[in-house]
Amino acid sequence: DIVMTQSPLSLPVTPGEPASIFCRSSQSLRHSNGYYYLDWYLQRPGQSPQLLIYLGSNRASGVPDRFSGSGSGTDFTLKISRVEAEDVGVYYCMQTLQVPLTFGGGTKVEIK
Amino acid sequence: EVQVLESGGGLVQPGGSLRLSCAASGFTLSNYAMTWVRQAPGKGLEWVSAVTGDTGRTHYADSVKGRFTISRDASNNALFLQMNSLRAEDTAIYYCAKYLYAHSYYGLDVWGQGTTVTVSS
Numbered sequence: 001d002i003v004m005t006q007s008p009l010s011l012p013v014t015p016g017e018p019a020s021i022f023c024r025s026s027q028s029l030r031h032s033n034g035y036y037y038l039d040w041y042l043q044r045p046g047q048s049p050q051l052l053i054y055l056g057s058n059r060a061s062g063v064p065d066r067f068s069g070s071g072s073g074t075d076f077t078l079k080i081s082r083v084e085a086e087d088v089g090v091y092y093c094m095q096t097l098q099v100p101l102t103f104g105g106g107t108k109v110e111i112k
Numbered sequence: 113e114v115q116v117l118e119s120g121g122g123l124v125q126p127g128g129s130l131r132l133s134c135a136a137s138g139f140t141l142s143n144y145a146m147t148w149v150r151q152a153p154g155k156g157l158e159w160v161s162a163v164t165g166d167t168g169r170t171h172y173a174d175s176v177k178g179r180f181t182i183s184r185d186a187s188n189n190a191l192f193l194q195m196n197s198l199r200a201e202d203t204a205i206y207y208c209a210k211y212l213y214a215h216s217y218y219g220l221d222v223w224g225q226g227t228t229v230t231v232s233s
Binding site for chain 1: 147149156157158159162171172173174207212216217218219220221223224225226
């Protein structure tokens with residue numbers, strides 16, 4: 001199984017400032033079609049998860065453009081260009097290259 | 113509006129069975145890959161099972177293989193998870209979710225609110 005490791009575990013952020021979350025996989029997530037099979041999700045307190053980014057860098061419908069995904073091989077980054085109060089919650093990466101699909105342990109983002 | 117609604121959770125004794133349902137609305141469930149993801153109390157997300165939209169091929173996490181069965185009913189636009197031989201470690205909120213496409217397991221763009229399963233004597 002592919003192991004997903006996120007860092008940091010906790011991320012205090014200041015509204016208006018940028019923030020980055022990192023995700024590392026135990027093997028490359030590059031598919032033969034050239035895409036990287038890596039999703040990002042946000043689970044706000046008390047809510048179900050929501051899709052932010054799929055295939056490494058594709059923003060899901062309705063997701064603000066302050067969210068961006070990048071990376072290659074085994075190392076990926078979710079960047080929030082300017083954090084807003086509504087961005088608090090737990091962020092998860094998930095590899096979608098092979099079954100079983102596996103999630104990272106999560107990064108809790110909270111306002112300073 | 114595209115949405116899914118889970119039901120069927122509850123309290124069950126170890127070794128017991130439970131069948132979760134997921135009712136889809138606003139889209140044709142069999143045209144998309146679908147999945148079940150669970151979250152144990154205070155823990156992270158765990159992928160449990162999925163079924164492709166085109167061929168109906170199924171996949172399972174090792175932790176549930178041989179005990180859980182995913183299925184769907186096209187006529188009722190519903191997804192199911194039959195859970196047998198339940199263990200305490202199966203206690204979790206179970207989410208039903210839809211993938212972006214029929215043939216690939218990426219991009220869970222629609223999630224339900226979850227249904228809670230508690231396995232305890």
